[in-house]
Amino acid sequence: MKTLSDINFKDKKAVIRVDFNVPLDENFKVTDANRIEAAKPTIDKILQEGGSVILMSHLGRPKGVEEKYSLKHIVAKVSEVLGVEVKFVDDCIGAKAEQASADLKPGEVLLLENLRFYKEEEAGDADFAQKLAKLGDVYVNDAFGTAHRAHASTTIIANYFPEDKVFGTLLAKEIESLDKVLKNSEKPVTAVLGGSKVSSKITVIENILDKVDHLIIGGGMTFTFIKAQGGKIGDSICEDDKQELALEILAKAKEKNVQVHIPVDVIAADGFKNDANTQVVDVREIPDGWQGLDAGPKSLENFKKVILESKTILWNGPLGVFEMENFAKGTIALGNFIAEATEKGAFSLVGGGDSVAAVKQFGLEDKMSYVSTGGGAMLEMLEGKTLPGIAAILEA
Numbered sequence: 012m013k014t015l016s017d018i019n020f021k022d023k024k025a026v027i028r029v030d031f032n033v034p035l036d037e038n039f040k041v042t043d044a045n046r047i048e049a050a051k052p053t054i055d056k057i058l059q060e061g062g063s064v065i066l067m068s069h070l071g072r073p074k075g076v077e078e079k080y081s082l083k084h085i086v087a088k089v090s091e092v093l094g095v096e097v098k099f100v101d102d103c104i105g106a107k108a109e110q111a112s113a114d115l116k117p118g119e120v121l122l123l124e125n126l127r128f129y130k131e132e133e134a135g136d137a138d139f140a141q142k143l144a145k146l147g148d149v150y151v152n153d154a155f156g157t158a159h160r161a162h163a164s165t166t167i168i169a170n171y172f173p174e175d176k177v178f179g180t181l182l183a184k185e186i187e188s189l190d191k192v193l194k195n196s197e198k199p200v201t202a203v204l205g206g207s208k209v210s211s212k213i214t215v216i217e218n219i220l221d222k223v224d225h226l227i228i229g230g231g232m233t234f235t236f237i238k239a240q241g242g243k244i245g246d247s248i249c250e251d252d253k254q255e256l257a258l259e260i261l262a263k264a265k266e267k268n269v270q271v272h273i274p275v276d277v278i279a280a281d282g283f284k285n286d287a288n289t290q291v292v293d294v295r296e297i298p299d300g301w302q303g304l305d306a307g308p309k310s311l312e313n314f315k316k317v318i319l320e321s322k323t324i325l326w327n328g329p330l331g332v333f334e335m336e337n338f339a340k341g342t343i344a345l346g347n348f349i350a351e352a353t354e355k356g357a358f359s360l361v362g363g364g365d366s367v368a369a370v371k372q373f374g375l376e377d378k379m380s381y382v383s384t385g386g387g388a389m390l391e392m393l394e395g396k397t398l399p400g401i402a403a404i405l406e407a
């Protein structure tokens with residue numbers, strides 16, 4: 012895997028694909044600079060070595076040129092985070108961008124205008140990619156969030172840097188963390204899969220059955236499994252057409268010696284709202300008019316035992332409707348078990364959407380070994396897919 016340390020950046024211009032798709036408020040102020048901070052190690056390293064940096068990113072989903080999606084809005088924030096006065100050019104290709112790049116001196120940073128002002132970006136257009144490539148001597152991809160897209164700046168551009176293309180620090184860390192869980196993992200390995208639907212996680216489940224010792228299933232998915240096994244799930248969320256699939260998964264898991272842990276009790280509510288009446292019930296005996304919205308205490312005890320014995324833990328998807336305070340307890344408890352296991356030396360990776368949001372919301376981010384920055388990209392990696400943005404750097 013070629014990373015920053017494989018290149019001497021002195022007097023080189025590095026064109027870096029970053030993910031600066033940050034949220035802005037109504038005054039176009041950045042409200043969360045996490046993504047900018049995440050790219051800082053890569054940028055710092057190149058600048059310290061005496062290189063200069065050309066940053067390219069998308070912002071939002073503009074239809075052509077739309078001022079509200081201009082990256083000019085984030086220049087001040089990027090300057091503040093990097094501690095360098097960032098220059099801006101209001102195009103990402105063509106004469107202006109080329110001149111701005113040519114004028115760049117070692118230690119300087121240039122931010123290009125939104126890549127998606129050109130439809131060629133998402134189309135993966137080769138001419139457009141070549142024009143972007145003209146701006147730098149080295150291509151660095153540090154945008155994990157878009158690595159599953161074969162866009163011009165994430166994938167196609169790499170063709171124009173056959174020797175000089177590398178992973179940035181962030182992207183390398185994402186790949187390494189996933190490898191630690193799925194390839195070079197210390198046993199026992201446990202995957203916790205929650206969330207709402209079996210259908211959206213099925214490929215992930217199938218892929219990881221070959222890699223884990225324990226599979227904890229939680230969240231809304233639980234009820235498809237329980238109903239398929241003949242349990243009474245009341246009004247709980249269920250995908251009836253996935254019941255057979257659920258049984259197949261359980262059979263496959265048995266074949267592969269994977270121990271599957273499904274909730275045995277749930278917090279049932281008499282409505283899908285935070286102030287609904289609740290009761291703890293056996294997961295197989297949920298009364299009509301009631302629905303399971305969180306894992307119950309016995310289930311959490313079981314999960315705790317498994318997690319604390321694990322040396323490698325992957326977590327994707329909440330155990331309940333964590334957006335509602337009264338049904339967030341299971342997800343919080345699980346986060347704390349993983350934090351405890353991590354403190355005892357386990358490697359924990361949280362990735363793929365809602366569990367990342369939960370971990371952040373409950374202040375557990377720093378207690379996990381690694382929290383992924385890319386929702387869709389991480390899910391595709393968990394599904395065993397090779398992401399085009401990663402493949403493009405690996406290919407000779």
Ligand code: AMP
Nearest residue numbers: 206207208230231303304328331332365
């Ligand atoms: P996903 O996007 O598939 O990871 O699902 C995340 C969503 O699943 C969250 O918005 C949760 O509120 C929801 N969820 C978790 N548990 C349940 C449940 N028991 N019933 C309904 N929705 C759930």
